[in-house]
Amino acid sequence: MSQITVTYPQGFYPIYIGRNIYATLRETLADKSYVVISDSNVAPLYAAQFSDALAHITFPAGEQHKNLQTVNDLYSQVLAAGLDRTGTIVALGGGVTGDMAGFVAATYMRGVNLVQCPTSLLSMVDSSVGGKVGVDLPEGKNLVGAFKQPVMVLVDLETLHTLPADEFASGMAEVVKHGVLDNPELFAWIEQNGHELAPAHPFMEALVTDAIEVKRATVQDDPFELHGKRALLNLGHTFGHAIEQVSGYAVKHGFGVAMGMVVAARISAELNHSDSTLPTRIENTLNKVGLPTRIPAHLDVDEIIAAMGSDKKKMHGKLRYILPRELGECFISADVPTQLIKQTLADLSM
Numbered sequence: 001m002s003q004i005t006v007t008y009p010q011g012f013y014p015i016y017i018g019r020n021i022y023a024t025l026r027e028t029l030a031d032k033s034y035v036v037i038s039d040s041n042v043a044p045l046y047a048a049q050f051s052d053a054l055a056h057i058t059f060p061a062g063e064q065h066k067n068l069q070t071v072n073d074l075y076s077q078v079l080a081a082g083l084d085r086t087g088t089i090v091a092l093g094g095g096v097t098g099d100m101a102g103f104v105a106a107t108y109m110r111g112v113n114l115v116q117c118p119t120s121l122l123s124m125v126d127s128s129v130g131g132k133v134g135v136d137l138p139e140g141k142n143l144v145g146a147f148k149q150p151v152m153v154l155v156d157l158e159t160l161h162t163l164p165a166d167e168f169a170s171g172m173a174e175v176v177k178h179g180v181l182d183n184p185e186l187f188a189w190i191e192q193n194g195h196e197l198a199p200a201h202p203f204m205e206a207l208v209t210d211a212i213e214v215k216r217a218t219v220q221d222d223p224f225e226l227h228g229k230r231a232l233l234n235l236g237h238t239f240g241h242a243i244e245q246v247s248g249y250a251v252k253h254g255f256g257v258a259m260g261m262v263v264a265a266r267i268s269a270e271l272n273h274s275d276s277t278l279p280t281r282i283e284n285t286l287n288k289v290g291l292p293t294r295i296p297a298h299l300d301v302d303e304i305i306a307a308m309g310s311d312k313k314k315m316h317g318k319l320r321y322i323l324p325r326e327l328g329e330c331f332i333s334a335d336v337p338t339q340l341i342k343q344t345l346a347d348l349s350m
């Protein structure tokens with residue numbers, strides 16, 4: 001089992017990464033009462049491992065249920081289970097579960113303890129670390145939320161065996177992103193061996209640990225997203241979100257991020273900020289783990305550009321782009337000509 005400690009202004013928490021590690025919760029929580037919140041896919045698979053919970057609370061799986069109506073139902077069920085202010089909420093599932101159960105933990109009785117048990121690759125390496133929790137509004141994603149640091153994160157790699165293959169690939173986009181951002185060795189390993197990656201792979205623990213470490217270092221430098229550092233985690237996301245949105249969310253998040261990273265790399269090379277071989281290396285590595293790097297031709301380039309303009313990550317009304325300078329180093333630029341973006345998107349369409 002590997003361990004990473006995350007510190008934040010008021011404290012710290014451990015992240016444990018290993019296989020069959022949920023018993024750690026019982027050892028650590030001792031006699032404290034807790035409820036488990038998971039979605040309808042994950043609950044039947046893993047909730048039984050938390051046999052001494054006050055209740056197993058389940059909501060329907062899917063981003064469309066990450067909203068205040070579901071939160072309202074969850075409050076009622078947590079209350080009915082008898083959880084008081086000293087209790088703990090265990091979020092067992094992917095990023096939707098972590099964000100929403102985390103939001104419930106941040107607000108129920110002005111806040112109770114939260115344990116994150118991420119079961120999707122994306123939630124392991126990304127959403128369960130950093131303390132951002134929240135839900136969607138009809139007007140847009142993640143518009144209501146809070147910062148809620150967990151008391152512990154349990155990453156059980158065994159759960160990845162049941163994760164659908166496209167969800168695994170989608171999570172790998174964030175792993176590759178973390179390599180490009182801050183860990184060239186991690187990137188190089190995937191570049192060489194990515195095609196053989198699978199949940200049972202012996203390198204999985206090291207890969208997930210390294211990817212989490214990049215997120216830890218980034219959020220620890222900028223716990224409340226006040227300066228630029230944390231924004232680097234949006235590499236590939238401004239373009240990726242726009243592609244997802246224009247596709248009506250037929251393009252999965254990680255797939256959009258993969259395409260977006262290639263757009264960013266090509267733009268960076270074109271503007272002479274990076275070596276001309278970088279875009280190809282990033283593209284080949286993404287392909288190696290089963291990620292697409294071409295934008296579906298039926299998605300209109302102008303619509304993608306328009307969707308980028310509505311990205312909530314704008315600063316003072318101006319879009320900022322995260323561009324790779326080299327493997328392990330990215331920077332923020334506000335100076336990318338729209339014409340170049342348009343041309344790059346068009347070149348990648350097929």
Ligand SMILES: NC(=O)c1ccc[n+]([C@@H]2O[C@H](COP(=O)([O-])OP(=O)(O)OC[C@H]3O[C@@H](n4cnc5c(N)ncnc54)[C@H](O)[C@@H]3O)[C@@H](O)[C@H]2O)c1
Pocket residue numbers: 039040041042045061062063066093094095096097099119120121122123126127128129130131132133141142159160161162163164167
């Ligand atoms: N808080 C943050 O910092 C942060 C960062 C990135 C993303 N997010 C959020 O995370 C969400 C996406 O997370 P996600 O991709 O994990 O989505 P998800 O939670 O919807 O999980 C994806 C699918 O996989 C299923 N699943 C999860 N684990 C499984 C397992 N082990 N076996 C079988 N099925 C399993 C889920 O039921 C779901 O159908 C989005 O809502 C996004 O906004 C938050």
Ligand SMILES: [Zn+2]
Pocket residue numbers: 126174237253257
């Ligand atoms: Zn992402």
